[in-house]
Amino acid sequence: MHANARICDHCQRAKALRRYCRACSPKAAAIYNREARREAKAAGQRYWLEWWEKTYGEAALTKRREYHQMYMRSYRRRRKKVKAA
Numbered sequence: 143m144h145a146n147a148r149i150c151d152h153c154q155r156a157k158a159l160r161r162y163c164r165a166c167s168p169k170a171a172a173i174y175n176r177e178a179r180r181e182a183k184a185a186g187q188r189y190w191l192e193w194w195e196k197t198y199g200e201a202a203l204t205k206r207r208e209y210h211q212m213y214m215r216s217y218r219r220r221r222k223k224v225k226a227a
């Protein structure tokens with residue numbers, strides 16, 4: 143493939159500078175991390191567990207579940223508010 147004819151890896155629309163286009167370049171780290179998380183999830187890897195265990199030890203899984211329940215609850219509340227407005 144010619145170096146000057148590359149298309150952005152993310153949006154597949156704009157011409158890439160290197161891997162991403164001008165608009166997607168600042169988001170490169172976020173795009174990469176999202177992909178890495180998706181692959182880890184597909185492979186069944188719990189890469190986050192180590193961090194949670196550092197803080198909560200044995201209770202790590204319970205604490206993480208609680209955190210996500212809280213997060214989703216507030217997310218739905220926020221979304222409801224936006225919809226109502």
Ligand SMILES: [Zn+2]
Nearest residue numbers: 150153163166
């Ligand atoms: Zn792009």
